[in-house]
Amino acid sequence: MMSTKKSRILNFFNTRxxxxxxxxxLFCVKTYIIYQTKFTLGAKGGMQQFLLVVNPIPAALLTLGIALYFSGRLSYWLMMLIDFLESIWIFANIVYYREFSDFLSMGIIKGSGKVQNNLGKSLMEIIHFTDFFVFLDILILILLLVFKVIRIDAKPFKKRYALLISGLxxxxxxxxxxxxNSDRSGLLTRTFDNNYIVKYLGLNEYAAFNAYQTHKESATRSHAKASDMDSILKYLxxxxxxxxxxxxxxxxxxxVFIIHLESFQQFLINYKVDGKEVTPHLNAFYKNKHTLSFDNFYHQVAQGKTSDAEMMLENSLYGLPQGSAMVTYGGQNTFQAAPAILDQRGYTTAAFHGDVPSFWNRDSTYKSWGYQYFFSSQYYKTKPSYNVGYGMKDKIFFRDAANYIQQLPQPFYAKLITLTNHYPYLLDKQNTDFPATKTGDKTVDPYVQTAHYLDQAFAEFLNYLKKTGLYKNSVIVLYGDHYGISNNHRPAIAQLLHKKSINSYDLAQFQKVPFMIHAAGLKGGIRQTYGGEIDVLPTLLHLLGIKDNNTIQFGTDLLSKQHDQRVAFRDGDFVTPKYTKVGSTVYLTRSGKExxxxxxxxxxxxxxxxxVTTELSLSDRVIYGDLLRFYTPKGFQKVNRKDFTYQYAKGMDNLKKAxxxxxxxxxAKNNGKSTMDLYKTDAPELK
Incomplete structure (x- = not known):
């Protein structure tokens, strides 16, 4: 009897x-296992669990069913090929999700050539051996065919059955x-979170929807008109x-100095490991009586991460729900960014970054923003020992950047982007003099070591500013661009926060990053005001005496009594002094009570x-439609990208003329002599 059943099953599988x-x-089973083990989709209740089980089925029938329209061996190998391509898509999302807690988008794929530099080491750290499970079903099927456990059915397959499967x-x-949609109303119209789309509809449907969105974005720009600004101006x-x-x-x-603290989270301030402060110099700066520090300041980035932070910081426009606005729109859109605003008020504007100029499309975007100078990796002497991870080590970077800072005509606006405290938190032994945490998570534990190194590098740079007099004559702004430890490391995060376990409220609060403004004579103090990166530009402009009555800025001055304390996250969640909303769950912000x-x-x-939804939507409309091309505030001149070049020879020639x-x-104030003898660093590579 048992043998007869096996024979029947085998005979069935021997048919096309x-x-x-x-x-x-096999494809659907493996996809469900991956949903449960590789992603954090948060399926709750019977309906969501049911949809998670069945959502791979329709797309699998449709895509794999293409092979049924072909005959003989070709049909079988097409099934294998389609399965393989689908598996590569899943594999790529597993790897990407592990680091970014999100799924790949067409914007990210389109801009991958702009951001792939130095990713080799990161990928080797991110990929786990178990990720290759995604290809196991293909291997099994090939073996079944090769060893003729299952035989190829050469008989013609009726096209009407193939059509029936496609229709089904x-x-x-x-x-x-x-x-x-009955469980999550407005799933494809209101949500800002890709996890929801994958959880309810599946990875393939997410890819199709995302491709549609990308196409729609392109069409949006071509159909945008000047009157589209009316609703935005009214809102602002x-x-x-x-x-x-x-x-x-x-x-x-x-x-103005903008010092970009890479992947630096607020919890590091005053944090100790084995009784030692991770960032003693930043702690002191944070508590300085002339520093305005904000302890309820949040990053608001999405997939664009650092590029999203820069977009908000210098434009008061949100990053996009998918991809990077700098990569996709940076070179083509019109902007009214901080460098252009200050350039037109007599400032020299310069950005400093110890990596290649194409990273995040900076070399193109910075021209649109009006940066006169961009001192990228081509401006610095380099040796293999000078670099780690994504570029120059911070101590060497700050030292080399100082050489150009001393040549900038004052007043100037200078942004310095640090790199060493970037995933995967690599640092050689000669630069590591701080204990790692002991959570047992290899990704998390070295985080404090690279943060400590950044702290030391900042202290060396600050000493140089004091010796040259720049410290007294500058506004020094420090900010963390985004999280350093993603939500996928929950057990380790719980240990870092000295908790037994953490929930969505804890993770929302974990998104705090430092924001500090320091100036000699400034009335400082630690403020409890709630805000985020979108609020930096209006705050800075007001300190510098520049009114923003007509600008297109979605943030508000953190120092204003009318400041809006509703902090929007890119996925539509939010934090206010009263409520914290994560997905469909609401917490009281002060107590963390659900x-x-x-x-x-x-x-x-x-x-x-x-x-929140309105603000994010209107900001997106500005970027997607390139609406700033239709609106120029009084006193502002549109940026002409052709005015700028960042090639080394031309850049140095322009600096000399300036x-x-x-x-x-x-x-110049030092009688034309360099001040670099005042810069002291203990970087072992320079000895």
Whole structure:
């Protein structure tokens, strides 16, 4: 009896249709296992669990069913090929998700050539041996065919059956979407989180939807018109925050340093390992009486990470829900960024970065933003020992950047992007003098060591500023661009926070990053004001005495009494002094208590959600439609990208001419002599 059943099953699999269903079954089973083991999709309740089980089926029937329209051996090998291509897509998402807690988008794929530099070491750290499980079903199927356990069915397969399977797959997709939409209303119109789309509809449907969005974005720009600005101007008029007279213009005419603390999270401030402060110099700077520090300041980045942070910091525009705005739109859109605003008020503007100029499309985007100079890796002497991970070690970078800073005509606006505290947190032994944490997570534990190294590098740079007089005549802004430890490291995060376990509220609060503004004579202090990276530009402009009454900026001055404390995250979640919303769950921000909102609370939360969704949508509209080409604020001139070049020879020639025309640099004030003898570093590579 048992033998007869086995024979029947084997005979079924020896048919074309039987083999097709075997491929589909194996593919769907492996996809479900990967959903559960490689992603954190947060499926709750019977409906979501059911959809997670069945969502691979419709797409598998549709894509693998293509092979049924072909005959003989070709049909079988096409099934293998399609399965293999699908598996590569899943594999790529596993690897990407592990680091970024998100899925690959067409924007990221399109811009991969811009950001792939130095990814080799990172990929080797990210990929796990178990990830190759995704290809196991293909190996099994090939072996079954090669050893003729299953024989190829050469008989013709009726096309009407192939059409029937294709039709069935489409019907199932429609049904699946109906169920998903009943559980999550407006799934494809309101959500800002790719996890929801994958959880409800599947990876293939997510890819198709994302491709559609990308196409729509391209079409949006071509159809945009000047009147599209009307709703944005109306919104901003109703949401501007008046400057605080106590601070407005207090730092007018001073140099500005923006120091980008790579992957640096707020919890590192005052954090200790084995009784030692991880960042003693940053701690002191944070608590300085002339430093305005914000302890409820959040990063608001999405897939663009560092590039999203830069977009918000210098434009007060949000990054995109998928991909990087700098990569996709940086070279083609019109912007009204901080470098251009300050350039038109007599500032020299320069960016410093110890990696190749093409990374995140900076060499193109910075021209659109109006940077006069971009001192990238081609401006620095380099040796293999000078670099680690994504570029120059911070101590060497700060030292070499100082050589160009001393030549900048004052006042200047200078942004310095550090790199060493970047995943996978690599540092050679000669630079490692701080104990790692002991969470047992190899990704997390060295994080404090590279943060400590960054702290030392910052201290050396600060000492140079003090010796040259720049410290007294500059506004020094420090900020963390995004998280360093992703939400996929929950057990380790719990240990770092000295908790037994953590929930979504803890992870939301874990997204805090430092933000500090220091200037001699500035009335400082640690502020509890809630805000994020979107708020930096209006805050800085007001300190410098520049009104932003007509600008297109979605943030508000952190020092204003009218500052908007509703902090929007890119996925539509938010934090306010009262509520923290993560997905469909709401917490009281002060206590972290999860609540079931009453009628009054529901109304308050709905109003906040409407504000957040509107603001993100309007910011997206500005970027997608390139709407700033239709609107120029009073007193601002549109940037001409052709005015700028970052090639070394031309850049140095331009810098020399600028010094001759405006001899206000530190070097000029030192009778044309270099001040680099004042820069002291203990970098072992330079000894």
């Amino acid at each position: 249709l039987g083999f097709f269903f075997l491929v589909v079954i 797959s489409l019907i199932l997709m429609v049904g699946e979407y109906g169920l998903a 008029k109703n949401n501007r925050a008046a400057a605080n007279p106590e601070y407005f213009g207090k730092e007018k005419g001073k140099n 609540i079931t909102p009453n009628a009054t609370q529901k109304k308050q939360i709905a109003n906040i959600q409407n504000h 010094q001759e025309e405006h001899p206000t640099s530190i070097e």
